[in-house]
Each structure stands twice: as C-alpha cells, then as structure tokens.
Amino acid sequence: MHTDVRISVIYYSFTGTVAEIAREMAETAEKEGAEVRLRKVPDAASATGKAAAPAGAAPAGDTVEAPVACVDDLLWADGVLLGSPTRFGNIAGPLKSFLDSLGGAWRKQQLADKVYSGFTATSSLHGGQESTLLALTTSFHHFGGVVVAPGYTSPEKFADGNPYGTAHCDEGRTRPVDDTTRTAARIQAARVVRFARAVTAA
Numbered sequence: 001m002h003t004d005v006r007i008s009v010i011y012y013s014f015t016g017t018v019a020e021i022a023r024e025m026a027e028t029a030e031k032e033g034a035e036v037r038l039r040k041v042p043d044a045a046s047a048t049g050k051a052a053a054p055a056g057a058a059p060a061g062d063t064v065e066a067p068v069a070c071v072d073d074l075l076w077a078d079g080v081l082l083g084s085p086t087r088f089g090n091i092a093g094p095l096k097s098f099l100d101s102l103g104g105a106w107r108k109q110q111l112a113d114k115v116y117s118g119f120t121a122t123s124s125l126h127g128g129q130e131s132t133l134l135a136l137t138t139s140f141h142h143f144g145g146v147v148v149a150p151g152y153t154s155p156e157k158f159a160d161g162n163p164y165g166t167a168h169c170d171e172g173r174t175r176p177v178d179d180t181t182r183t184a185a186r187i188q189a190a191r192v193v194r195f196a197r198a199v200t201a202a
C-alpha cells in the first residue's frame with residue numbers, strides 16, 4: 001500500500017454529526033494508504049470565551065478527539081476534505097472564519113494545485129445541503145484547487161443521492177449518521193485519495 005499522499009480532513013461540528021462523517025473519512029483515507037490529519041475547527045465560543053452556542057441549539061456534541069486545525073494542515077496536504085454543518089443554507093461561521101484565515105497562504109499560491117472536496121449535514125432533507133457544498137466549492141476555486149466531487153461514480157451513490165458531497169440529514173437530531181452516509185463518506189474519501197495521489201505524481 002502506498003503512503004505517498006497526505007490527506008487533511010478538517011471540519012467544524014457542533015452537535016457531532018459532521019464530526020462522525022469526518023472520522024469515517026479519515027479512517028477510510030488511512031485504509032487507502034494515505035498519511036492523514038484529522039483536525040477540528042473550534043466553536044467560536046471556545047475560541048473567544050464569549051458567546052454561547054447558537055440560539056436554540058443543543059449542547060455541544062462533538063466527541064471526536066482531534067487537534068485544532070491550523071493553516072499548516074492545508075499546506076502539508078495533497079488533498080483536503082472540508083466539512084461544515086449547514087447553517088441557514090450556508091457554511092457555519094466557525095469554518096468560514098477558518099477559511100478567512102487562509103488569505104496569507106492564498107496570496108502565496110500555497111493553497112493551489114491540491115485536491116479539495118466538501119461534506120455537510122443538515123436537519124432537513126431540503127435544508128441546504130447542496131448550497132453549502134457548492135459554497136465550499138466556491139472557495140476551492142479561489143484557492144486554485146482541483147475540485148473532486150463524488151458524483152454518481154459508484155452504484156452505491158444512488159442510495160444517498162448526492163453527487164456534490166457526503167451530506168447527512170439528522171432529522172432534527174433524531175437520526176445519527178447511518179450506513180448510507182458512511183458509505184458515501186467512504187466513497188468520497190477513497191476518491192479524494194486516488195485523485196490527490198494522481199495530481200501529486202503529475
């Protein structure tokens with residue numbers, strides 16, 4: 001098995017759904033022979049010590065153990081999987097703040113020529129999964145990244161039905177990450193490893 005490719009899985013998660021997808025992706029990338037960094041973006045509250053959780057939100061539930069993400073986790077990687085909960089149809093603030101911290105690296109072209117792919121979670125089925133995934137893609141284009149979407153490249157992708165990226169619907173926090181979402185996460189992560197390896201070798 002090759003270990004010639006580096007993958008960073010970077011996510012923000014408040015109630016733990018996106019964290020669970022991130023963990024599945026990191027494990028898959030390791031199984032595919034990549035060197036992997038699993039990193040979390042802290043909640044704005046813990047970063048600033050000020051504001052609490054979003055109004056009406058459940059208590060924090062990300063129990064995945066991972067170091068805090070930093071710019072070097074992108075510079076180091078050949079492929080980056082970025083995950084955020086959907087908030088009002090868009091990227092959650094903490095992950096967006098992390099993206100906004102990448103200006104210096106972007107200016108030096110240090111984010112270019114890497115493979116990027118996104119994932120998300122929502123509460124409702126039509127609550128904005130695709131708009132969040134496309135918003136992530138917008139940043140990937142600005143980076144000069146190579147965007148790798150899962151598409152319907154495996155027959156199993158017709159079960160989750162989202163060609164833009166892995167997206168779990170938690171149905172009001174009543175539906176934990178299930179086999180369908182885990183399968184989608186594994187397909188996406190394996191594909192990112194494969195393309196990152198090819199781009200790096202090119």
Ligand SMILES: Cc1cc2nc3c(=O)[nH]c(=O)nc-3n(C[C@H](O)[C@H](O)[C@H](O)COP(=O)(O)O)c2cc1C
Binds near residue numbers: 086089090121122127
């Ligand atoms: C402020 C806020 C805004 C949200 N906006 C949406 C939304 O637009 N559409 C949706 O379906 N769910 C929305 N949700 C629900 C979360 O996207 C959903 O529960 C997700 O699974 C949480 O991911 P996490 O467990 O990784 O934090 C929102 C939650 C919060 C706290």
